[in-house]
Amino acid sequence: MIRLMLLLSLLTAFPPLSTAMYLPAIPTLVRIWDKPLYLVNLTLVIFFAVYCVFILIYGPLSDKYGRKPPLIAGITIYIFSCFLCALSINVYMLIFARVFQAAGAASAATIALAIAKDRFPPNQREKVLSYIGVIIALAPMLSPMVGSLILIYFKWRWIFIVQAFFGIISIFFVSFMAESNLDKKDVSIRQLTKGFKNTLKNKNFTSLVICFSMLSLPIFAFTAASSFIYINIFNIKETMFSLYFGINAVCLMAGSLTCARLGYKIGTFRLINLGILGGILGGILMLLKLFEGPLQFLIPMAVISYTFGLSRPPANNLILEQVTQDTGTASSLMIFSYFILGAISMAVVSLEWQSKITYIGSLATLCGLFSFILWCFIKPQIIANQKSINSRN
Numbered sequence: 001m002i003r004l005m006l007l008l009s010l011l012t013a014f015p016p017l018s019t020a021m022y023l024p025a026i027p028t029l030v031r032i033w034d035k036p037l038y039l040v041n042l043t044l045v046i047f048f049a050v051y052c053v054f055i056l057i058y059g060p061l062s063d064k065y066g067r068k069p070p071l072i073a074g075i076t077i078y079i080f081s082c083f084l085c086a087l088s089i090n091v092y093m094l095i096f097a098r099v100f101q102a103a104g105a106a107s108a109a110t111i112a113l114a115i116a117k118d119r120f121p122p123n124q125r126e127k128v129l130s131y132i133g134v135i136i137a138l139a140p141m142l143s144p145m146v147g148s149l150i151l152i153y154f155k156w157r158w159i160f161i162v163q164a165f166f167g168i169i170s171i172f173f174v175s176f177m178a179e180s181n182l183d184k185k186d187v188s189i190r191q192l193t194k195g196f197k198n199t200l201k202n203k204n205f206t207s208l209v210i211c212f213s214m215l216s217l218p219i220f221a222f223t224a225a226s227s228f229i230y231i232n233i234f235n236i237k238e239t240m241f242s243l244y245f246g247i248n249a250v251c252l253m254a255g256s257l258t259c260a261r262l263g264y265k266i267g268t269f270r271l272i273n274l275g276i277l278g279g280i281l282g283g284i285l286m287l288l289k290l291f292e293g294p295l296q297f298l299i300p301m302a303v304i305s306y307t308f309g310l311s312r313p314p315a316n317n318l319i320l321e322q323v324t325q326d327t328g329t330a331s332s333l334m335i336f337s338y339f340i341l342g343a344i345s346m347a348v349v350s351l352e353w354q355s356k357i358t359y360i361g362s363l364a365t366l367c368g369l370f371s372f373i374l375w376c377f378i379k380p381q382i383i384a385n386q387k388s389i390n391s392r393n
Contacts, residue, residue: 011112014105021143023227025156041350047102048343052336054106059332062111066179074107075171082164086157113331144242205322211374212315213337218364220342221349225356234294251302255309268314275311276372283364
């Protein structure tokens with residue numbers, strides 16, 4: 001089980017590896033290519049937009065052909081596109097290369113969740129997802145540090161070569177992984193896509209996805225704007241930026257670790273409540289600007305990140321419990337919602353706001369309030385369904 005958990009962690013870490021490691025290089029690319037921040041940030045925004053589109057493709061493919069074939073194909077695309085990114089001579093070529101990098105990376109996180117649903121029973125899956133969340137948090141914590149060191153001793157292009165190396169490691173271990181989808185659907189792709197319609201008709205599933213996706217918007221906004229805020233506004237060097245960014249990742253990891261260790265005592269619904277209320281609290285703290293210097297951004301984001309890490313594993317598990325078939329499709333829709341809203345959030349925060357910190361604080365507060373209201377409407381129905389299932393069993 002440990003070996004599979006480590007592999008799933010590496011697969012679901014592809015998005016943060018593909019973005020966090022690259023963040024310290026954004027101010028450098030703005031300078032050497034003499035392009036505005038919003039244009040260079042398109043390498044992030046378009047990555048997530050394309051990533052979302054292909055998430056919807058890999059899920060049904062994994063239901064039809066099994067988990068391994070589309071996963072190996074996607075990682076192969078990812079590896080070659082990393083080298084294409086490294087060869088980019090301008091921002092437009094890099095944007096083009098990032099399109100293919102996103103198309104490959106989408107296979108990893110989507111199918112990894114489907115494998116977790118295949119291999120682990122519900123009572124074990126939440127704990128497994130929590131431990132995976134702990135390991136995943138190391139990726140955005142260590143990646144900017146690695147990216148910063150690469151910028152000091154090498155050129156920015158080596159960041160993508162290192163990413164290709166992680167892809168090679170992944171495809172090696174995936175090739176030895178046992179197929180987990182033993183109930184492949186022998187239907188046409190057109191028939192298989194009907195699974196999207198059936199899954200979207202599941203009101204509990206759809207409502208929970210919307211509710212918890214909103215909580216991720218300030219996290220994505222932070223990812224897109226953090227290098228600009230810390231380096232340009234607070235005049236922090238690239239190496240120190242990786243430390244500040246890493247603190248945020250530590251908070252995510254601590255939240256997931258707390259969930260793994262104490263989640264069974266606290267309970268799924270209380271963990272989710274804490275996650276929603278923590279996002280609101282962090283947003284309010286950011287708007288009040290109670291702290292000086294970088295701390296006015298660091299401390300509120302730490303609160304948001306910790307409570308998000310605390311609530312995301314039980315939230316994801318609760319979403320997956322709402323479906324009994326088309327698991328790959330459901331996983332695709334869930335991750336698609338996270339990342340398409342995230343891409344929008346990253347695009348909007350990249351605009352010329354008078355204060356990006358105020359924008360992120362407002363976003364965290366409003367999204368938290370929206371999720372809280374929606375959660376209050378959904379929770380009674382979810383509890384009633386769980387009681388009904390338990391009584392039948």
